[in-house]
Amino acid sequence: MDVPSPKQTVASLRTLSHYEANAADFWEGTKHHDVSQNYDALLESLDGAPPFTILDFGCGPGRDLSYFRSLGHEAVGLDGCSAFCAMARRHSGCDVYEQDFLALSLPDDRFHGVFANASLFHVPSRELPRVLRELWAAMKRRGVLFASNPVGHDEEGWRGDRYGCYWDLERWRAIVTASGFEEIAHYYRPKGKPREEQPWLATVWRKVGLAKLLRGPASAPDAPERQRLSREAVQKIPATSSPPPCSKYIGIGTAITVGLSEASASPLA
Helix, strand or coil: CCCCCCCHHHHHHHHHHHHHHHHHHHHHHHHCCCCCHHHHHHHHHCCCCCCCEEEEEEECHHHHHHHHHHCEEEEEECCCCHHHHHHHHHHHHCHHHHHHCCCCCCCCCEEEEEEECHHHHHCCCHHHHHHHHHHHHHHHEEEEEEEECCCCCCEEEEECCCEEEEEEHHHHHHHHHHCCCCEEEEEEECCCCCHCCCCCCEEEEEEHHHHHHHHHHCCCCCCCHEEEHHHHHHHHCCCCCCCCCCHHHHHHCCCCCCCCCCCCCCCCC
């Protein structure tokens, strides 16, 4: 496993410390959010018959774990915040891995689906391809990854004590595709709003085999080209300590964190 840089470790620890101190308020601010559109996007894309084994990546206090378990699935949480892990176990009754996103230790070939709702965009850009590859390895053949991120223009940096990356669709697509996934669908949220009032980008991905990853579909760039796009996506992110203001995207109390949250304090995640 690659070792994160000291700078990336600081990003993780500082963000986690913020949420350790605000876990109860976070739960109260997010427990009633409606993310049913995102649940459906994952579950309707899974192959085979239920029940499925689902990793809630950045499960927070356990709202989505509880939903998946209520449907009869084997739901497993993962979060880097100790307080969130304890709350998630209590609220859902599910197993929860207490792991920083930058120091994962996951079983191979375990999960039919990974639900990363407002979580992966908190991974520093230099570590994102590695984290995606580790999720790829933990997923079953033709497994499905769901990810929801706030839309941006490839900014990265701090907002208060919380760290985040704000991708546009092109850059996000290049990085995830180069990490071993093919796109199933994407949409903007909240549903039914004009595009300028849809600050969240949801994407659904299927794990592809190594042979297909190297070959790629006939209509897609070849593997070297896709890897080049992935490198460029990371290199073009501005080296800044402060991203542009994002309050219209996320709202007060947003989960801009590394290894933490399943939703923001906005009802849009």
